[in-house]
Amino acid sequence: MARRRRGVRRTSPWVYIGLTLVSLISIYPLYFVFVVATRSLDALNSPTPPWLPGGEFFNNFSKALARDDVRFWKGMINSIIVSTVVTVSVVLTSTLAGFAFAKLKFRGRNALMLTILVTMMVPTQLGLIPLWGMMQQWGLVYDIWAVILPFLTSAFGVFLMRQYTLSAVPDELIEAARVDGCSTFRIYSSVVLPAVAPGAAVLALLTFMEQWNNYLWPRAVLSPENPTLQVTLGFISYTYYTDYSLVFAALAVAILPLILAVLFFGKQIIGGIMEGAVKA
Amino acid sequence: MALTTAPPQPPQTQQPEPVRRRRALLNRLDLKVSPYLYILPFFVVFAIFGAYPMFRTLYMSFYDWDLANARFDPPVFIGLDNYVRMLDDPYYWNAMRNTFGVFLLATIPQLALALLIAAMLNRPLLRGRTFFRLAILLPNATSVTAVGIIFLTLFKDTGVINWALGLVGIGPIDWHGSGGFWSYWTAVATMVDWRWTGYNALILLAGMLAIPRDLYESAAIDGAGPWRQFWSVTFPMLRPTFLFVTIVSIVGGLQLFTEPVIYTYGYTVRGGDAREVQTLTMYMYENSMVSFNNAGYGAAISWSLFLLIIMASIGNFLLIRRTAR
Numbered sequence: 001m002a003r004r005r006r007g008v009r010r011t012s013p014w015v016y017i018g019l020t021l022v023s024l025i026s027i028y029p030l031y032f033v034f035v036v037a038t039r040s041l042d043a044l045n046s047p048t049p050p051w052l053p054g055g056e057f058f059n060n061f062s063k064a065l066a067r068d069d070v071r072f073w074k075g076m077i078n079s080i081i082v083s084t085v086v087t088v089s090v091v092l093t094s095t096l097a098g099f100a101f102a103k104l105k106f107r108g109r110n111a112l113m114l115t116i117l118v119t120m121m122v123p124t125q126l127g128l129i130p131l132w133g134m135m136q137q138w139g140l141v142y143d144i145w146a147v148i149l150p151f152l153t154s155a156f157g158v159f160l161m162r163q164y165t166l167s168a169v170p171d172e173l174i175e176a177a178r179v180d181g182c183s184t185f186r187i188y189s190s191v192v193l194p195a196v197a198p199g200a201a202v203l204a205l206l207t208f209m210e211q212w213n214n215y216l217w218p219r220a221v222l223s224p225e226n227p228t229l230q231v232t233l234g235f236i237s238y239t240y241y242t243d244y245s246l247v248f249a250a251l252a253v254a255i256l257p258l259i260l261a262v263l264f265f266g267k268q269i270i271g272g273i274m275e276g277a278v279k280a
Numbered sequence: 281m282a283l284t285t286a287p288p289q290p291p292q293t294q295q296p297e298p299v300r301r302r303r304a305l306l307n308r309l310d311l312k313v314s315p316y317l318y319i320l321p322f323f324v325v326f327a328i329f330g331a332y333p334m335f336r337t338l339y340m341s342f343y344d345w346d347l348a349n350a351r352f353d354p355p356v357f358i359g360l361d362n363y364v365r366m367l368d369d370p371y372y373w374n375a376m377r378n379t380f381g382v383f384l385l386a387t388i389p390q391l392a393l394a395l396l397i398a399a400m401l402n403r404p405l406l407r408g409r410t411f412f413r414l415a416i417l418l419p420n421a422t423s424v425t426a427v428g429i430i431f432l433t434l435f436k437d438t439g440v441i442n443w444a445l446g447l448v449g450i451g452p453i454d455w456h457g458s459g460g461f462w463s464y465w466t467a468v469a470t471m472v473d474w475r476w477t478g479y480n481a482l483i484l485l486a487g488m489l490a491i492p493r494d495l496y497e498s499a500a501i502d503g504a505g506p507w508r509q510f511w512s513v514t515f516p517m518l519r520p521t522f523l524f525v526t527i528v529s530i531v532g533g534l535q536l537f538t539e540p541v542i543y544t545y546g547y548t549v550r551g552g553d554a555r556e557v558q559t560l561t562m563y564m565y566e567n568s569m570v571s572f573n574n575a576g577y578g579a580a581i582s583w584s585l586f587l588l589i590i591m592a593s594i595g596n597f598l599l600i601r602r603t604a605r
Contacts, residue, residue, distance in 0.1 A: 011403045011406050015400045015403055018396070019401070019412045022415070023412055025474070026418055026419050026474075029419070029427075029430045029434065029474065030418060032433075032434065032440065033430060045438065047438065047443075049440045049443050093325075094322075096319075097319040099318065100314075100315040100318040109315075119330060119331075121531065121593075122334060123531055123586060125561050125585065126337055126582050126583070126585075127336070128564070129337055129340060129569075129578055129579050129582065132569065136348075150325075153321055155322070158319075183310050184314040215424055216561070216565075220565070220569045229423075230425045233425040233429065234542060234546050237425070237432070237546055241432070244433060248429075251426050254423070254426060255423060255426045258421040259421060259422070266414040269417065270413050270414070270482055273417075273479065273486075274483065274486030274489075275486070
């Protein structure tokens with residue numbers, strides 16, 4: 001081990017073989033979506049699976065759009081609205097609370113932070129039934145506000161931003177702003193927010209992904225007439241499951257935004273995931 | 281809100297006394313009150329949409345409750361009857377068995393594999409690390425419903441998985457066979473693992489990267505090979521990260537819903553004709569969100585699942601603390 005420079009060893013080819021295999025397994029099902037979405041239906045029913053994409057995508061996708069009961073664009077727009085509103089709200093409230101927990105002194109600070117950590121353990125399913133009842137009372141069943149309101153803040157977000165603020169904003173900076181006569185909110189908006197922007201961006205990406213992918217609660221409280229994208233996909237899968245080319249064309253369009261997000265912002269997302277874990 | 285936009289502190293000497301006093305007061309109020317204002321949104325939202333429903337679920341679990349018609353069919357207090365009913369409800373125990381079956385079948389290989397992948401990604405001279413990290417993150421960015429549909433298709437009779445098994449001489453398996461618990465569980469566990477193994481590997485990798493290098497150096501000087509180093513340095517030092525990963529897996533895995541729903545075509549939440557893969561969350565959903573008149577029973581199932589999650593988490597904590605000593 002120590003023969004090369006200070007215990008750093010050449011990487012064995014087995015590591016590359018192993019990682020390549022893992023990468024192939026990770027990527028193949030997505031490639032499969034792409035292939036099936038661009039082929040005609042009979043390709044999938046042949047005894048050997050199709051390997052190459054074809055040119056039928058627009059044909060297949062327009063079949064999905066032509067169904068009156070498949071509200072594809074409606075679901076897409078709703079998903080964009082829901083994920084965006086929730087993301088903006090989570091980022092604002094989490095950076096604000098994270099700043100308070102990291103840099104401000106107040107009574108009960110540690111106890112309250114601990115409470116927030118404990119709330120991360122409360123599973124979503126536990127409040128599902130009364131939550132539905134509340135939404136019914138407020139007339140919000142089948143309304144996208146029902147899938148926005150419960151997620152406007154996030155315990156994980158507060159925790160992540162607290163950790164990030166601790167490491168990214170030196171105390172001297174805040175004291176200097178105070179000496180200059182800044183109010184607390186002014187310190188947040190002009191000193192803290194710019195400094196924690198990279199962490200906030202990661203939180204935004206993770207929140208957006210999580211909301212985009214939610215299924216249990218949207219399925220319970222929305223309907224295929226006014227769905228999120230995931231509700232639409234669930235609906236397509238049980239209504240048109242025999243027509244794979246239709247289903248997979250819709251699927252391809254539905255998963256594309258997040259695949260692109262990972263390709264463009266992957267490094268940041270990975271950084272955020274790894275950051276959140278080590279500091280936990 | 282006025283407190284949070286308090287004007288800048290003036291230079292001490294030029295202000296008349298009352299103005300200075302008022303500013304000083306505002307300033308003190310700002311320091312004392314604004315922290316609470318900043319954390320207030322979280323607690324308000326959590327109180328309304330987290331804490332209240334959670335206890336409301338407990339309350340409902342002591343009632344015979346019709347969720348959709350509570351006004352015309354008022355809830356009746358029945359004490360512990362919902363919990364007693366659970367004890368000899370075969371569907372409940374079936375859901376319990378499925379939940380734990382799929383959970384174990386998914387989680388054990390997943391953690392082993394995630395550890396292995398993280399160890400491979402942790403080689404200091406690895407080339408193409410960004411590519412590998414991105415590749416294993418992609419499944420996690422794919423929505424669960426999409427994963428369900430994809431694997432439903434890969435696992436069909438003439439699907440890619442049976443084709444690949446055929447190449448190594450294993451005859452076609454009926455992954456949707458009636459009463460075939462194992463085939464259903466395997467298929468659903470595969471989906472879970474495809475989506476989460478890479479993510480967990482990244483978290484474990486983060487934990488590994490935080491281990492000081494000189495620990496390995498001194499282990500190497502003491503003559504420890506890679507295998508020995510893994511068990512004597514990496515694994516014990518990884519304990520907190522491993523704990524985090526396992527607890528997240530327990531909380532998420534025992535609440536499994538979307539994968540088995542989509543895998544069984546998702547129109548009902550029964551999880552197959554013979555309920556081969558109906559989980560506890562699905563059974564709760566069936567009782568309260570499909571047939572609304574069993575909401576009290578659904579609430580009791582909810583709480584039983586919550587208690588199971590807590591017990592499993594504590595058990596896991598004790599187990600990891602012991603093994604890593």
